Amino acid sequence: MTHKVGEICPGCGVPFQETRPDQPGYLPPGVRESRPGEELICRSCYRLAHYGEFLPRENWSDEEYHQVLKEALSLADLALVIIDLLDFEGSWWPAIWDEIPAEMPVVFIGNKVDLLPKVAQPEEIRDWLAGQVKRTGRKIQKIILTSAKTGEGFEELEKIVAASGSTAVIGATNTGKSSLVHRLMAGTGSRRAPVVSAFPGTTLGVIPVQVRGENRTLLDTPGLIPPGRLSDYYCSQCASRFIPDKPITSLLYELKPGQSLLFGAVAALTLEEMAQGERAVLLCYAPGGVKIHRTNSRRIPEIFEHAGDWLVPPCRECSVPEYANWDRVSVEVPEGQDLAISGLGWISLRKTGARLKLELLPGTRFRTRPALIGPR
Ligand SMILES: Nc1nc2c(ncn2[C@@H]2O[C@H](COP(=O)(O)OP(=O)(O)OP(=O)(O)O)[C@@H](O)[C@H]2O)c(=O)[nH]1
Ligand SMILES: [Mg+2]
Ligand SMILES: [Zn+2]
Ligand SMILES: [Zn+2]
Known part of the structure; x- marks a missing residue:
């Protein structure tokens, strides 16, 4: 299934709807028609982005997540699997390999590298991650340490992403998937931007971001909430x-x-x-x-x-x-x-x-x- 631009809220990925004001995707009736060509986001995205008000997602099951992940991966030819370096245990579940087609190239991203103490050596951290992934037996193309905040690691990542037609960004909630998409979008001319927030469960559906003038797409996805994460x-x-x-x-x-x-x-x-x-x-x-x-x-x-x-x-x-x-x-x-x-x-x-x-x-x-x- 592909989404036509305009059908879903570019902030959270939920289809626009005009009937339930307290639910994601809501736009008052007639607004879209009266503001053609404008980049609108739904009411809950607007409130989150402007007032920091968060609507915790309801009835979100693992089943639903797997469905959405499957949808994103069916559209992709490269997967960026992203973990939070500050919370590896809370952002990594090896069973994700079962979801990704065996032949799909995978780049493993250790994000939020800017938050590690200065004494941390990038080379050692990469080796540590490689050791963790190796135990799972899945071959990956590369491990890159990134900061969606400072841009560290993006030169290398951008080259890989530019060579792929459609890239799915997947991983647990709050690892920085939407932030990463933002940074990859910078300079591409695209105005559609997923909403970023400190609340887990900000992105609720697949958000395709078209790179203007090129036949390339970035697919932002919702995150799984890994079981047993204290913060949740x-x-x-x-x-x-x-x-x-x-x-x-x-x-x-x-x-x-x-x-x-x-x-x-x-x-x-x-x-x-x-x-x-x-x-x-x-x-x-x-x-x-x-x-x-x-x-x-x-x-x-x-x-x-x-x-x-x-x-x-x-x-x-x-x-x-x-x-x-x-x-x-x-x-x-x-x-x-x-x-x-x-x-x-x-x-x-x-x-x-x-x-x-x-x-x-x-x-x-x-x-x-x-x-x-x-x-x-
Ligand atoms: N310092 C730092 N903060 C980051 C980085 N990437 C993301 N964040 C922060 O982490 C939080 C979550 O970021 P999001 O981009 O919304 O994460 P997500 O993975 O899209 O989360 P969901 O949509 O809820 O699954 C926000 O507070 C971001 O500002 C990074 O590289 N460095
Ligand atoms: Mg997100
Ligand atoms: Zn929205
Ligand atoms: Zn509290």
């Missing part, structure tokens, strides 16, 4: 707290057994035991919007109860299971490895391995992994 359990007003707006810094903490690090009131990490020595050294990598606090583990229930405004996120409006009902697991983290929490960030163990108790909302995913940013 909190309200849409908290969404921006989980998205860094400047390079993250690694914060170093030393913990003795029984001491804890609180990530807002959304995750708690307690040192149970070290492999050696008296203290464990933890480097924490988390978005600046998440306040980190060190305390004695016994104090956690009391702190969480009164976290209120100072230990954010969450905000007061968020409704999530209370602390007593969280998941509690003991995790062995070897020296030099990361413990990554999907949708939040990661800690890296230096000097000695340790056993940590991790407390999180039920269902939140985490894993230990080789350190993304090597010890220096």
